[in-house]
Amino acid sequence: MKQKNLLFALIVIASLLLSACAAPAAPAAQSGADAAAPAGGETFVGTPRNETLILDNLGGSLERPDFFNPYAPGVDMGRGYHEVCLDNLWEIDTTTGEQFPALAAEMPKALNADYTSFEIKLRPGIYWDDGVEFTADDVVYTLQLGLTNDKLPIHGWSIDYLKDVKATDKYTVIVDTTRSQPRFSKDLGATIWDATRFWPVPKHVWEKEDPTTFAGFPPVCLGQYKYSKHDPNGNWTLWQLRDDWQQTSVGMINKKPGPKYLLWNFVGTEEKRILAMINNDVDILQDITPESMQVLTNKSKVVRAWHAGFPYADFDDPCERGISFNNSQFPYDQWQTRWALALATDIKKASLGTFAGMLRVSPLAVPPVAAVQNTYHKPLVERLTAMQLSDGYKPFDPNFAKDMAAIFKEQGIGAELPTTEAELVDLFGVGWWKYDVAEAASLLESIGFTRDANGKWLLPDGTPWKIAINAPVDFEVQSGRLAFAVADSWTKFGIDATVNTMTGGSFWDAESTGEFQAGSYWPGCAIGPDIYPNVSNWHQKYIVPTGTPAPGNRNRHKSDEIARIMDELEKVTSDDPKNVELSKDLLMQMALEMTWIPMFGTSKFVPVNETYFTNYPTADNYYEGPWWWWSNFKFIVSHIEPKK
Amino acid sequence: MHVIRFLATRIMVYLLVVWIGVTIIFFVPRFVPGNPVDAMLGKMMSQGTAMDPKLVETMRQTLTELFGLEGTLWEQYSAFLQRVLLTRDFGPSLSYYPTPVSMLIAKALPWSLGLMLTALAISWTLGNFIGLLAGYHNNSGISKAIETTAMIVYPIPYYILALVLVILFAYIWPIFPFVFQVSGTPGTWQWMVSVAYNSFLPLMSIVIVSLGWWIISMKAMAIDTKEEDFVQYARYRGASDNKVMVGYVARTAILPQVTVLALSIGGVFGGSLITEILFGYPGMGSLIYKAILGSDYNLMVGSISISIVAVATATLVLDLIYPLIDPRIRYD
Numbered sequence: 005m006k007q008k009n010l011l012f013a014l015i016v017i018a019s020l021l022l023s024a025c026a027a028p029a030a031p032a033a034q035s036g037a038d039a040a041a042p043a044g045g046e047t048f049v050g051t052p053r054n055e056t057l058i059l060d061n062l063g064g065s066l067e068r069p070d071f072f073n074p075y076a077p078g079v080d081m082g083r084g085y086h087e088v089c090l091d092n093l094w095e096i097d098t099t100t101g102e103q104f105p106a107l108a109a110e111m112p113k114a115l116n117a118d119y120t121s122f123e124i125k126l127r128p129g130i131y132w133d134d135g136v137e138f139t140a141d142d143v144v145y146t147l148q149l150g151l152t153n154d155k156l157p158i159h160g161w162s163i164d165y166l167k168d169v170k171a172t173d174k175y176t177v178i179v180d181t182t183r184s185q186p187r188f189s190k191d192l193g194a195t196i197w198d199a200t201r202f203w204p205v206p207k208h209v210w211e212k213e214d215p216t217t218f219a220g221f222p223p224v225c226l227g228q229y230k231y232s233k234h235d236p237n238g239n240w241t242l243w244q245l246r247d248d249w250q251q252t253s254v255g256m257i258n259k260k261p262g263p264k265y266l267l268w269n270f271v272g273t274e275e276k277r278i279l280a281m282i283n284n285d286v287d288i289l290q291d292i293t294p295e296s297m298q299v300l301t302n303k304s305k306v307v308r309a310w311h312a313g314f315p316y317a318d319f320d321d322p323c324e325r326g327i328s329f330n331n332s333q334f335p336y337d338q339w340q341t342r343w344a345l346a347l348a349t350d351i352k353k354a355s356l357g358t359f360a361g362m363l364r365v366s367p368l369a370v371p372p373v374a375a376v377q378n379t380y381h382k383p384l385v386e387r388l389t390a391m392q393l394s395d396g397y398k399p400f401d402p403n404f405a406k407d408m409a410a411i412f413k414e415q416g417i418g419a420e421l422p423t424t425e426a427e428l429v430d431l432f433g434v435g436w437w438k439y440d441v442a443e444a445a446s447l448l449e450s451i452g453f454t455r456d457a458n459g460k461w462l463l464p465d466g467t468p469w470k471i472a473i474n475a476p477v478d479f480e481v482q483s484g485r486l487a488f489a490v491a492d493s494w495t496k497f498g499i500d501a502t503v504n505t506m507t508g509g510s511f512w513d514a515e516s517t518g519e520f521q522a523g524s525y526w527p528g529c530a531i532g533p534d535i536y537p538n539v540s541n542w543h544q545k546y547i548v549p550t551g552t553p554a555p556g557n558r559n560r561h562k563s564d565e566i567a568r569i570m571d572e573l574e575k576v577t578s579d580d581p582k583n584v585e586l587s588k589d590l591l592m593q594m595a596l597e598m599t600w601i602p603m604f605g606t607s608k609f610v611p612v613n614e615t616y617f618t619n620y621p622t623a624d625n626y627y628e629g630p631w632w633w634w635s636n637f638k639f640i641v642s643h644i645e646p647k648k
Numbered sequence: 649m650h651v652i653r654f655l656a657t658r659i660m661v662y663l664l665v666v667w668i669g670v671t672i673i674f675f676v677p678r679f680v681p682g683n684p685v686d687a688m689l690g691k692m693m694s695q696g697t698a699m700d701p702k703l704v705e706t707m708r709q710t711l712t713e714l715f716g717l718e719g720t721l722w723e724q725y726s727a728f729l730q731r732v733l734l735t736r737d738f739g740p741s742l743s744y745y746p747t748p749v750s751m752l753i754a755k756a757l758p759w760s761l762g763l764m765l766t767a768l769a770i771s772w773t774l775g776n777f778i779g780l781l782a783g784y785h786n787n788s789g790i791s792k793a794i795e796t797t798a799m800i801v802y803p804i805p806y807y808i809l810a811l812v813l814v815i816l817f818a819y820i821w822p823i824f825p826f827v828f829q830v831s832g833t834p835g836t837w838q839w840m841v842s843v844a845y846n847s848f849l850p851l852m853s854i855v856i857v858s859l860g861w862w863i864i865s866m867k868a869m870a871i872d873t874k875e876e877d878f879v880q881y882a883r884y885r886g887a888s889d890n891k892v893m894v895g896y897v898a899r900t901a902i903l904p905q906v907t908v909l910a911l912s913i914g915g916v917f918g919g920s921l922i923t924e925i926l927f928g929y930p931g932m933g934s935l936i937y938k939a940i941l942g943s944d945y946n947l948m949v950g951s952i953s954i955s956i957v958a959v960a961t962a963t964l965v966l967d968l969i970y971p972l973i974d975p976r977i978r979y980d
Contacts, residue, residue, distance in 0.1 A: 067744050067756075067935065157710045195698055199697075235829070237930040239828065239928055240829075272926060276826065279815070280827075478941075508682075510943075511682075511690070512687055516690065517681075517686075529696035537698035538698045541701050553685075553708060
C-alpha cells in the first residue's frame with residue numbers, strides 16, 4: 005500500500021514535468037515568414053497588435069519609468085527614449101561608420117583654420133511633438149545648460165570645451181571652443197550607440213525648471229514618435245507615431261514608418277523572452293545567447309537572425325572583446341609576458357568555447373566591423389605578416405578563417421558557409437597570432453620565468469604564477485564566457501589561471517583603479533575609418549597610479565611612440581587622408597607592443613519575428629545594422645513595414 | 649517594576665540591534681570594491697561611446713560631490729546618522745538620482761508585503777493544518793502520501809518549480825499572463841482583480857515551495873505531542889478525537905511554528921528576488937538587487953534597513969507576546 009501511494013505520487017509529479025517538455029500548441033501564423041499577418045488582436049496595452057512593433061527592453065524594469073532627463077545621472081536612455089524621442093544634430097550610418105546630418109542641415113563648417121569656431125545650420129521645419137518649432141534657441145539653451153549648472157555631470161566638460169555659443173538667426177548656431185577640435189561633429193553628434201554629451205531639449209519647457217532635478221515628464225520629442233503611456237511598475241513604455249511625423253529629421257530624410265505604435269516591454273529572464281518570441285508576443289529581441297538562438301530557429305519558422313542560417317549573428321558590433329592587463333604592474337608591464345599569453349592562447353578553441361565559433365577574430369586594437377576591417381585589418385595583413393618580435397619571431401597566422409571553415413565542415417555545417425577565401429575572411433577575420441607554446445615559453449624564460457617539476461610556471465622570484473581574470477557575471481555573456489575559454493588555454497600552458505566573476509560595480513571599479521591582473525574587458529571600440537576618438541584614451545598622459553580611478557588609459561600602458569602618433573592624429577580631421585595612414589601606424593605599434601590582447605569582435609544574436617512586420621535589416625537586406633538599442637533605431641524603424 | 653525593567657531591557661537591546669545592523673550595512677558596501685560613480689561611468693563606457701577622458705574625470709568629480717561621497721567615511725556616516733535620525737531620510741538614490749530612496753521603497757514595499765504576507769498566511773495555515781492531520785493520523789495511507797509528496801516537492805529548486813509553472817500555465821495552457829501587467833486605476837475593483845490575476849502564479853510558486861516545510865515540521869511535532877502524557881490523559885477522560893487533536897495536540901505543537909512565523913514575517917520585507925525576476929513582479933527583492941548591482945549605497949542602506957527593523961521588531965514582539973501564547977514561559 006505504501007509503495008502504491010509513493011508510485012502514484014511519483015507518476016503525478018513526473019507527468020507535470022514531462023508536460024513541460026511537450027511541444028506547445030502552435031501559436032497563430034506559425035506557418036512561415038511568407039504567410040500573411042494574422043488579423044485582429046490587441047496587445048496588452050490596448051493597441052492593435054498588427055500596428056504595434058514590440059521590442060524587448062533588455063535594460064529591465066525601471067524604478068523611475070517617468071524620468072526623462074538626459075542630463076541627470078542614472079537616467080535610463082533606453083525603452084524608446086533615445087531610440088525614437090531624442091534626436092541628434094548628426095547621426096551615424098552604421099553601414100559606413102560615417103555621420104550624416106539629422107537635425108542639422110549639413111555637417112558643421114569650421115570657421116577658422118585652427119578648428120576653434122564652427123557654424124551649425126539646422127534643418128528648417130522641424131517641430132517638437134507639442135507643436136513648437138525646433139530652432140537655434142533650443143541648441144544654444146541646451147549647450148548653455150552645461151555651462152551654467154555646476155551640479156550637472158556635463159558641467160566640467162562644458163566649461164573645458166565650450167568658449168561661447170550663440171544663435172545668429174533662427175536656424176544658425178555659432179560655437180566657439182576653447183581648443184582646436186577638428187572632430188567637432190563627433191563630439192556633439194552620435195557615433196556608437198548615441199551622442200555622449202549633447203541632446204537638444206525644448207527651451208520652452210526646460211527654462212521654467214531646475215535642470216538638475218527636472219523629471220522631463222511627459223517627454224517632449226523631436227523624433228517621429230511621441231510618448232503615449234507607461235507601466236507604473238516600469239515594465240513597458242508605449243510610443244505612438246506623430247501625426248506630423250514629416251516635421252522630424254527622420255521624416256524629412258526617410259519615409260513614414262510602418263509601425264503606428266512602438267512598445268518596449270521587459271518580459272523577464274531569457275527563457276521567458278524566448279517563449280514570448282515563439283508565441284509572437286515580441287517582434288525584436290536584443291542580444292540573446294547562441295543556445296537561445298538555436299531554440300528559436302528550431303521552434304519558429306517566422307523568426308530569423310541577422311543571417312538566415314549559420315552563423316546567425318551579426319559580427320559588426322563596434323566593440324571587440326579580449327583580455328586586458330594592468331600594464332604598469334609586474335609581470336604584465338613586460339611585453340614578453342603579454343605576448344607569451346597571446347601565443348599561449350588557442351584562439352580557435354577560445355572561439356568554439358565562447359560562442360560555438362560564431363565570432364570574427366581581430367589582431368588589432370579596433371573591432372573587425374566591416375567598415376574598419378576593410379580600412380585597416382585587410383590592408384594591414386602584409387605588415388602583420390612581416391611583423392617580427394625582437395627575437396625575430398613572426399607571430400601572425402593568416403589562416404584562422406580557413407581553419408574555422410574546416411572545423412565547421414567536420415561538424416556538418418560547412419554547407420552554410422561561404423566558399424571563397426575572401427568571403428571567409430570577411431566573415432571570420434583576417435587572422436590572429438599563432439598558437440605557439442614553445443615561443444611563449446621562450447619569451448617567458450628570457451625574462452626569468454621558470455617551471456616547476458609539474459610544468460607549472462613560476463615567476464622570476466620563484467613563486468607560482470597565478471592569474472585571476474575578471475569577468476562580468478550577469479551581463480555581456482560573450483566576455484564572461486571568453487574569460488573561461490582563455491583561462492582554459494592558459495591552464496593547459498601551465499599557469500594557475502582562474503576567473504573572478506563580478507557584478508557591474510566591482511567589475512568597472514577594478515578596471516578603473518587598475519586593481520586587477522587580467523580582465524575580460526572591451527577597451528577597443530570603433531565604428532568607422534576615423535578611429536582616433538575611440539583610441540585617444542590610450543595616450544600615456546592619462547596614466548594615473550594604481551588605486552586611483554583612471555579617466556582614460558585604464559590599462560596604464562606607457563609608450564612614447566604611441567603617444568607621438570596620437571599627438572599627430574589629434575591634429576588631423578576625420579576626412580584627411582593622413583588620418584587613415586597615421587591610424588594604421590598606430591594600430592601596428594599597439595599590436596607590436598601588445599597593449600592588450602584583442603581577440604574577437606562582438607557577435608550579437610538579435611532575432612526578429614516576421615509575423616506582423618517585415619523589411620527588418622538583415623545580412624540579405626543590409627540598409628543598417630541591427631542595433632535596436634541605438635539612437636539610429638529611429639532611422640531603422642522608418643524602413644520596417646507591416647506585413648500585408 | 650519587574651515588568652518595566654524587562655521591557656526597558658528588551659527595547660534597549662532592540663534599538664542596539666537595529667543600530668548595529670544599520671551601521672554594518674552602511675560600512676560594508678563602502679569597503680567592497682566598486683562605488684556608484686564608477687558603476688555609472690562604467691555602464692556608460694560599456695556602450696562603446698568614445699568618452700573623452702576629460703569628460704570622464706569631470707563627471708567623476710561632479711558625481712562624487714553630488715552623491716555626497718566626499719569626505720572621510722566617518723564624516724559620511726555622521727552626516728548619514730544626522731539625516732536619518734532627524735528627518736528619517738535616507739537621501740536620494742544614487743542610481744536613480746535625484747529620486748528619494750523613501751519614494752522607491754514606498755513603491756516597492758507594498759507589492760512585496762502583499763505577495764509575501766499572503767503566501768505566508770496561506771502556506772502557514774494550510775501547511776500546519778495538513779501537517780497536523782497527517783501527524784495525528786500518521787498511520788494512515790493518506791498521511792504517508794502527504795509526507796512523501798511534501799518531501800519530493802520541498803527540495804525542488806525554487807527557480808525550476810517557478811519556471812515549470814510559467815511554462816505550464818502561461819505558455820502551454822495560457823491561463824495566466826506571461827508577464828506581470830496590472831491594469832486599472834489603483835484602488836478600483838478592476839485593479840484589484842488585475843493584481844490578483846497577475847499575482848496568482850508568483851503566489852502559488854511561493855506557496856508550493858514553502859508548504860512542504862510547514863507540513864513536514866508540523867507533522868513531526870504532532871506525532872511527538874500526541875504521545876505526551878497529558879494527551880493520553882485527555883483521551884482517558886473521554887475527550888473526543890477532534891478535541892484532543894485541536895485542543896491538546898495542535899495547541900502545543902503549533903508553538904514552535906508561531907516562532908518561525910514571526911521570524912518569517914520579518915523576512916517578507918526583503919522581498920523574494922527570484923520570484924520578482926522570473927515573474928517580473930515589482931518588489932523589494934529586485935530593488936535591493938539593483939542597489940547592489942549599481943553600488944547604490946543610499947538605496948542599499950534604506951532598503952536593507954527596512955528588513956533589519958522588520959526582523960528586529962518581529963523578534964521583539966514575539967518575545968513580548970510569547971508568555972501569552974505559552975503559559976509555561978515566564979521571564980525572570
